[in-house]
Amino acid sequence: MGHTPGKSQDAATDRGDTIPSAVRRGEPTLWLNPSVAPAAQALADLSIGQDDLGSAITDWKNFAPLLAELFPELEQSGGRIASNLLALSPEQSAEVTGPDGQDVPVVIKCDHLLPVAGSIKARGGFYEVLVLARALARKAGMDTSDSRVLASPEARALFANHKVMTGSTGNLGYAVGLIGRAMGFAAEVHMSVDARQWKKERLAAIGATVVAHPGDYARAVDNARRIAAADPQCYFVDDEDSKVLFLGYAAAAAEFAEQLAALPIHPTPEAPLVVHLPCGVGGAPGGIAFGLKHFLGDAVLPVFVEPVAAPCVLVQLASGRDQSTSVYDIGLTNRTEADGLAVPAASLLVCEQVGQLVHGVATVRDAQMFHWVARMAAQPGLRLEVSAAAGFASVRPVASSLTVRPCAHVVWTTGGGMMDDAQFEDVLARARAAAGSE
Numbered sequence: 456m457g458h459t460p461g462k463s464q465d466a467a468t469d470r471g472d473t474i475p476s477a478v479r480r481g482e483p484t485l486w487l488n489p490s491v492a493p494a495a496q497a498l499a500d501l502s503i504g505q506d507d508l509g510s511a512i513t514d515w516k517n518f519a520p521l522l523a524e525l526f527p528e529l530e531q532s533g534g535r536i537a538s539n540l541l542a543l544s545p546e547q548s549a550e551v552t553g554p555d556g557q558d559v560p561v562v563i564k565c566d567h568l569l570p571v572a573g574s575i576k577a578r579g580g581f582y583e584v585l586v587l588a589r590a591l592a593r594k595a596g597m598d599t600s601d602s603r604v605l606a607s608p609e610a611r612a613l614f615a616n617h618k619v620m621t622g623s624t625g626n627l628g629y630a631v632g633l634i635g636r637a638m639g640f641a642a643e644v645h646m647s648v649d650a651r652q653w654k655k656e657r658l659a660a661i662g663a664t665v666v667a668h669p670g671d672y673a674r675a676v677d678n679a680r681r682i683a684a685a686d687p688q689c690y691f692v693d694d695e696d697s698k699v700l701f702l703g704y705a706a707a708a709a710e711f712a713e714q715l716a717a718l719p720i721h722p723t724p725e726a727p728l729v730v731h732l733p734c735g736v737g738g739a740p741g742g743i744a745f746g747l748k749h750f751l752g753d754a755v756l757p758v759f760v761e762p763v764a765a766p767c768v769l770v771q772l773a774s775g776r777d778q779s780t781s782v783y784d785i786g787l788t789n790r791t792e793a794d795g796l797a798v799p800a801a802s803l804l805v806c807e808q809v810g811q812l813v814h815g816v817a818t819v820r821d822a823q824m825f826h827w828v829a830r831m832a833a834q835p836g837l838r839l840e841v842s843a844a845a846g847f848a849s850v851r852p853v854a855s856s857l858t859v860r861p862c863a864h865v866v867w868t869t870g871g872g873m874m875d876d877a878q879f880e881d882v883l884a885r886a887r888a889a890a891g892s893e
């Protein structure tokens with residue numbers, strides 16, 4: 456079946472069996488993964504293993520003293536990049552879960568408040584640059600057993616000869632640029648047309664070079680990748696194909712499992728924990744789903760949430776193919792106000808890893824995300840960017856589809872913490888406009 460995606464074949468008829476027609480029409484859909492397998496069996500077959508996850512968790516601990524030195528705001532926490540769990544009130548939980556919700560509690564994993572970067576990219580993006588810095592230092596003969604050596608004048612002088620690059624709709628570029636610049640690297644971020652102006656400006660403000668592309672996210676990534684490949688002093692953080700990035704996200708599962716243990720929530724396969732993860736290229740939700748499966752096995756059901764116009768991971772997984780299938784191939788536009796999720800084609804590496812782990816993928820309308828941005832702003836007072844509210848919109852469809860009563864829904868909020876008042880007012884204004892046009 457080896458044809459080039461998007462060429463000649465009629466995608467609608469060709470893939471009619473496996474990609475639901477509602478997805479092709481751009482309607483909200485819950486796709487339940489027919490390939491899901493018992494966690495132990497699925498994890499055993501993967502190229503990324505428990506050892507890799509263990510190393511990433513250890514790495515984060517080792518990098519903490521360095522992070523505390525690089526960013527004064529982390530001094531208090533000893534350099535921990537972590538976020539809180541926030542339980543919603545029973546009333547507000549019921550509002551999220553809807554009439555079929557069976558009074559299941561809703562808990563928010565507040566990655567929109569991750570320190571320094573204000574988005575989930577602090578996990579993957581930071582990790583990959585830290586791992587790069589350590590490798591360069593070791594290659595130059597430095598002893599990196601104390602990570603703080605990576606902030607020494609000697610290390611900074613070394614990093615000044617190197618450039619970190621990435622392609623981004625905004626948040627990954629910010630995270631990579633921020634930590635790269637903090638360590639003395641040059642940084643260059645290729646942004647897609649979806650990137651918001653203030654996300655470009657704040658990158659320029661930290662001394663990163665911003666290259667604005669007229670095309671979509673995949674084009675921006677492709678451009679950056681080619682430029683970086685031609686320059687040996689350049690390191691490219693490849694959002695579409697990075698095991699390191701994936702593991703940086705996956706390590707969040709250790710933090711999450713520890714926090715969960717302190718709550719009266721006890722996931723079992725009979726009363727599982729449903730975790731709703733906003734999904735772009737798949738790296739962040741994929742890494743976290745992978746990590747969660749290692750910690751909680753069949754007691755956790757990861758659900759990815761994508762905009763109706765950009766369900767790239769759904770399309771890739773449902774196509775059942777090894778080659779890339781994009782949302783354009785099935786007639787969708789990739790046009791969404793959820794800039795962090797405006798991705799036309801999934802990471803194949805991620806789809807390979809999570810193809811048997813993810814419970815399902817829900818698609819949601821922009822208006823639904825805006826609705827939850829506004830609701831969560833009113834109470835409990837969260838400042839979410841549009842993408843970060845996607846998880847709230849998938850709780851109802853998932854709750855209605857389940858044959859068991861879950862022990863809780865976790866909504867993973869993924870970005871928005873760095874917005875100032877004016878930026879957030881702008882989001883709320885667009886939310887009101889979206890509500891008015893419904």
Ligand SMILES: *Cc1c(COP(=O)(O)O)cnc(C)c1O
Binds near residue numbers: 796843
């Ligand atoms: C990047 C991002 C995501 C999704 O991560 P992917 O790795 O692209 O799937 C979700 N929400 C926000 C706010 C993001 O910036």
